[in-house]
Amino acid sequence: MVVCGDDGLVHRLAAELSGVYGERVTVVLPPARDGRPRPAAAAGRAATLLGRVTGAVGRASGVNGTAGAGATGPLGAAGAPGALVRIVEAAEPDDEALAEAGVDRAAALALVYDDDETNIHAALRARRVNPRLRLVIRLYNRRLGQYLEELLDQAAQVGTGEAGGTPAEATTTVLSDADTAAPALVAVAVSGHSKVIEAGGLFLRAVERPPLGPGASTVPGTRTLALLPAPGSDAGPVMLPGAEEERSAAGRGRIVLETVRYAPPPQQPTRLTSRGLPLGSFFSRRLRWALICLAGAVCGLAVASWLVSDEDPPHAAYLSLLDLFAINDPAVGEPLGRQVLQLLSGLTGLLLLPLLVAAALEGLGTFRSASTLRRPPRGLSGHVVLLGLGKIGTRVLARLRELDIPVVCVERDPQARGVALARSLRVPTVIGDVTEEGVLEAAKIGQSRTLMALTSSDVTNLEAVLYARSVRPDVRAVMRLYEDRFAKAVYRTLRDSHPQAWTRSRSVSYLVAPAFAMAMMGRQIQGAVPVERKVLLIAVLEAGAHSALRGRTAAEAAEPGAWQLLALAPNPTDPHPAPLWDPPPGHVLRPEDRVVLAATRQGLADLLGRGPRPRAGVR
Numbered sequence: 001m002v003v004c005g006d007d008g009l010v011h012r013l014a015a016e017l018s019g020v021y022g023e024r025v026t027v028v029l030p031p032a033r034d035g036r037p038r039p040a041a042a043a044g045r046a047a048t049l050l051g052r053v054t055g056a057v058g059r060a061s062g063v064n065g066t067a068g069a070g071a072t073g074p075l076g077a078a079g080a081p082g083a084l085v086r087i088v089e090a091a092e093p094d095d096e097a098l099a100e101a102g103v104d105r106a107a108a109l110a111l112v113y114d115d116d117e118t119n120i121h122a123a124l125r126a127r128r129v130n131p132r133l134r135l136v137i138r139l140y141n142r143r144l145g146q147y148l149e150e151l152l153d154q155a156a157q158v159g160t161g162e163a164g165g166t167p168a169e170a171t172t173t174v175l176s177d178a179d180t181a182a183p184a185l186v187a188v189a190v191s192g193h194s195k196v197i198e199a200g201g202l203f204l205r206a207v208e209r210p211p212l213g214p215g216a217s218t219v220p221g222t223r224t225l226a227l228l229p230a231p232g233s234d235a236g237p238v239m240l241p242g243a244e245e246e247r248s249a250a251g252r253g254r255i256v257l258e259t260v261r262y263a264p265p266p267q268q269p270t271r272l273t274s275r276g277l278p279l280g281s282f283f284s285r286r287l288r289w290a291l292i293c294l295a296g297a298v299c300g301l302a303v304a305s306w307l308v309s310d311e312d313p314p315h316a317a318y319l320s321l322l323d324l325f326a327i328n329d330p331a332v333g334e335p336l337g338r339q340v341l342q343l344l345s346g347l348t349g350l351l352l353l354p355l356l357v358a359a360a361l362e363g364l365g366t367f368r369s370a371s372t373l374r375r376p377p378r379g380l381s382g383h384v385v386l387l388g389l390g391k392i393g394t395r396v397l398a399r400l401r402e403l404d405i406p407v408v409c410v411e412r413d414p415q416a417r418g419v420a421l422a423r424s425l426r427v428p429t430v431i432g433d434v435t436e437e438g439v440l441e442a443a444k445i446g447q448s449r450t451l452m453a454l455t456s457s458d459v460t461n462l463e464a465v466l467y468a469r470s471v472r473p474d475v476r477a478v479m480r481l482y483e484d485r486f487a488k489a490v491y492r493t494l495r496d497s498h499p500q501a502w503t504r505s506r507s508v509s510y511l512v513a514p515a516f517a518m519a520m521m522g523r524q525i526q527g528a529v530p531v532e533r534k535v536l537l538i539a540v541l542e543a544g545a546h547s548a549l550r551g552r553t554a555a556e557a558a559e560p561g562a563w564q565l566l567a568l569a570p571n572p573t574d575p576h577p578a579p580l581w582d583p584p585p586g587h588v589l590r591p592e593d594r595v596v597l598a599a600t601r602q603g604l605a606d607l608l609g610r611g612p613r614p615r616a617g618v619r
Contacts, residue, residue, distance in 0.1 A: 001017050001023045001024065001025045001026070001106065001107060001108050001110070001520055002025075002026045002027075002028065002101045002102065002103055002106045002109045002110070003017070003025060003026070003027050003028070003109075003112065004028040004101070004109070004110065004111050004112065004113065004122060005027075005028075005029070005110075005111070005112035005113055005114075005138075006029065006030050006113050006114060007112075007114055007509070008507070008509040009112045009138070009177075009509040009512065009513060009516070010027060010029065010112055012510060012512075012513035013110060013513045013517055013520075014027050015513070016513045016514055016516075016517040017520065018084040018085050020517070020528050020530065020535055021517065021521060021528070021535065021601075022084075022535075022601075023084070023521075024084055024085075025085045025086075026086050026087075026088060026101045027085060027087050027088065028089075028090050028093055028097055028098075028101050029087060029088070029089060029090075030089070030090070030091055030092075031089040031090070031091065092122075093111065093113075093118065094125070095129075098122070098125060098126055098129060099129075103126050103129055103130055103133065104129050104130050105130075106130065106133060107134060108133065108134035108135070108136065108520040109126050109133055109134070109136070110136040110137075110138075110516055110519075110520055111126075111135070111136070111137050111138060112516065113138065116140055116141060116144075119137050119138055119139060120148065123135055123137050123148070123152060123172075124152075124155075127152050127155045127156060127159070127172075128155070128159070131155070131156045131158075131159025132156070132170045133156075134170065134171050134172075134173075134520060134522070135152060135171070135172045135173065136173045136175065136516055136519040136520050137172070137173070137175070138175060138176070138177070138516070139174045139175070139176060140176055140177070140178075140391075142174075142176060142179070145176070146174070148172070149172045152172040153170070153172050171522075173519040175512070175515060175516060177391070177392070177508050177512050178391045178394070178395040179395055180511070180512040180515045180516075181392055181395070181508045181511040181512050182395035182396045182399045183399060185392070185396050185452065185454070185478060185480075185506065185511065186396055186400055187203050189384060189450050189452050189476065189478045196260060197529075197538050198526065199526035199527060199538050199539075199540055199567075199569070200526075200540050200567055200568075200569025200570065200579050200594065201569060201578070201579040202259055202569075202579045202581060202596065203260045204257055204258070204259060204260070204527075204538065204566075205258055205260050206225060206255055206256070206257050207255070207256060207258065208256075209253065209254045209255075209256050210253055211250070211251045211252055211253055211254075212250075212254075218246075218256070219256075219258075221258060221259065221581065221582065222256045222258045223257045223566055223598070224241060224246050224255070224257075225254075225256065225257050225529060225531070225536055225564075225598055226238060226239050226240070226241070226254065226255040226531045226536070227241050227245070227246065227249045227252045227253075227254055228252055228253035228254065228255065228531075229252070230251050230252050231251075237255075237531050237534065238561075239534060239536060239600050240536070240560060240561055240563065240564045240598060240599075241560060242561075245560065255529070257529070257566065259581055287355070287358055287359060287362060290355055291355060291359070294351060294352060294355060298320065298321075298324060298348065301323075301341060301345050302316055302317040303316075304341055305317070305319055305320045305341050308335065308337040308341060309338055320345055323341070323342045323345030323346060324345045324348055324349040325349055326349055328342070330342070373419070373422065373423055373428070373429040374426055374427070374428045374429065375428055375430075375442075376408050376428040376430070376442065376443060376444050377428070380406070380408070380428075380444050381444070381447035381448075381449075382406065382447070382448070382449045383405075383406040383407060383408055383444070383447075383448050383449065384400060384405055384406065384408070384448065384449065384450045384452060385407075385408050385410065385440070385443045385444075385445055385450070385451045386400070386407055386408070386409045386410070386452045386454065387409075387410045387411075387451070387454060387455055387461070387464055388410075388411065388453070388455035388480075389409055389411040389419055389421075389422065389429075390416060390417065390418065390454070390456060392454050392480065392508065393409075393454045393455075394417055394418035394421055396452065397409060397418055397421060397422060397425070397427065398421065398425075401425050401427065407427050407428075408427070408428045408429070408430065408443045408444060408448070409422050409427055409428070409429040409430070409443075410429070410430045410434055411429065411430075412455075419431075430442045430443045434453075434455070434460060434463070434464045435460060435463055435464075440464065440468065440471070441471075445467075445468050445471055445472065445475070446471050446472050448468075448472070448475060449475070449476060450475065450477075450478065451464065451465060451475055451476065451477050451478070452478045453465055453477070453478070453480060454478075454480045458481050458482055458486060461479045461481065462479065465477045465479055465503070469494070469497075469498060469501065473498055473501055474498075474501050474502075476503075477494070477501070477502070477503045477504070478504050478505075478506065479503075479504070479505040480505075480507070480508065481505045481506070481507060482507055487506075487507060488505075490505055491503060491504075491505045514527065514528070521537075522539075525537050525539050525604075526538045526539060526540055526596075534600070535601065536598050536599065537599050537600070537604050538596065538597075538598055539596075539597055539604060540569050540594055540595070540596050541594070541595055541597065541607070542591075542592070542593070543557075543589040543592075543593040544590075544591025544592060544593075546607055546608070548607055549589050549595060549607075550589060550591055551588065551589065551591075552588070552589055553585060553586050553587060553589070554583045554584060554586070554587045554589070555586070557589060557595070559603065561603070562599060562600060562602070562603030562606065562607075563598065563599035563600070563603045563604065563607055564597060564598045564599070565583070565595055565596075565597050566582070566595075566596045566598055567579050567580055567581045567582065567583065567595070567596040568583050568587075568593055569594035569595065569596050570594075571592060571593070571594060579596075
């Protein structure tokens with residue numbers, strides 16, 4: 001695997017590939033400037049793991065500092081025997097740098113530079129050098145990314161001479177930080193769990209459970225992924241056990257997979273969105289009652305005119321309307337009753353004029369408010385307060401509304417990119433600085449269930465969470481923090497200060513690195529579940545493309561120790577797509593079915609028809 005980049009994502013991605021998947025990784029980084037050491041990866045779990053791995057490799061190989069031309073850095077030493085990660089320094093990913101990194105013989109290449117143009121140029125070069133290379137490109141422009149995927153897939157088809165289509169391994173995947181991080185942030189916020197995998201429309205969580213007691217059975221709706229070794233045993237875990245093996249595993253802990261869902265609060269919040277015009281509030285209550293009373297008065301005058309003048313009812317009503325609008329002749333010489341009715345009709349007409357003006361103004365105001373930002377309604381509770389409508393916040397807002405979760409947004413810049421989306425979705429939005437007094441109160445932070453602080457400022461996010469904690473100590477808090485050491489310190493302090501509360505701090509690179517790694521391993525992989533020194537992969541496959549799945553029942557499609565069927569993913573062509581967790585054993589898989597399964601690395605390779613490749617001690 002080759003990873004090229006210039007920011008923290010390259011470190012995260014290299015750590016994910018080497019530490020979780022056991023891949024050999026070559027990292028292309030820009031050289032350190034002015035003799036200063038290159039900034040190391042943030043001190044998170046993945047970076048710490050990477051440091052331990054590469055440090056051990058360096059000590060074993062006796063290499064200190066550099067190891068070959070252009071191969072230095074904190075990640076590891078190039079040329080070290082058995083090294084999982086090596087460094088290639090290059091100012092840009094040109095032909096020379098790609099050749100030194102071994103792109104011509106690599107399985108996958110990730111281009112994660114912060115500049116779209118640099119990634120596009122490098123992708124075109126790499127596809128020309130290795131038509132069978134799996135490409136993963138970081139790109140902010142989604143429309144351009146779609147066109148680029150088609151172009152590079154066509155180039156792979158031409159380069160390999162396979163007219164039937166793009167080679168199975170030569171896929172091109174374009175990912176955006178915002179699109180990739182948004183589902184993970186939403187999963188963390190709405191599920192209440194930190195390690196959640198989204199696959200086939202399901203939120204899945206792997207947890208460790210204690211051994212089952214005598215006569216006890218597994219919890220319905222959960223699937224056992226692995227049996228942990230018994231206390232004092234030197235045996236390793238049993239991956240994807242069969243039914244008999246699971247029943248006979250007395251005294252052994254288990255790793256189980258369960259679904260998590262958004263649980264709304266007992267008091268259902270007020271519905272926040274309306275695609276059409278709010279006709280129920282077209283006129284105020286007072287104006288409606290005034291118009292009703294005036295209409296009643298007009299009807300009374302028409303009936304009185306009919307009784308006094310002995311005219312037929314339609315003609316009497318017509319005369320009353322003429323008197324109302326003061327366009328009838330004066331009732332000179334007519335009976336006294338007719339003259340009194342004409343005066344009363346004129347007085348009623350004077351009252352009608354201001355009511356018509358008020359109705360016109362209120363109608364105009366209703367039309368104007370339909371295209372402006374809404375304010376949080378009264379009685380709102382159990383909602384999500386979203387701070388920041390930038391690139392990440394906009395995607396998170398769209399995802400929350402897809403799940404029909406009530407949201408109130410807070411944004412300082414009225415011209416931010418997400419404000420237009422909030423207006424179109426009729427989402428209540430407060431324009432103001434969250435550090436100013438009264439802004440979070442306007443978003444009803446005291447009645448909210450979750451606070452998502454996703455602004456680009458770490459200090460602003462921290463201040464908002466601390467204030468929210470002072471207002472409501474048990475509010476869920478999800479923070480976007482760039483610097484990992486700072487994030488770890490904040491998380492530990494908030495956890496110790498509010499042990500009953502729920503706090504999560506995440507960086508975008510931390511969230512998107514697994515998705516980029518999954519794309520490099522293959523589009524089918526949706527996540528990974530570590531089990532001691534082994535790993536289980538969560539994948540989504542089409543049953544029709546694999547003989548081991550096509551036409552078999554759900555029970556027959558499982559292969560103990562290799563793969564296990566978990567769910568049926570919704571088909572995009574279905575009118576009402578919905579995932580089916582734990583399908584019945586007798587369900588026959590159709591060719592168009594998309595299945596979610598858990599598999600070992602070797603099991604997934606066998607299922608996909610790929611030969612096993614050597615790994616550095618990781619199954």
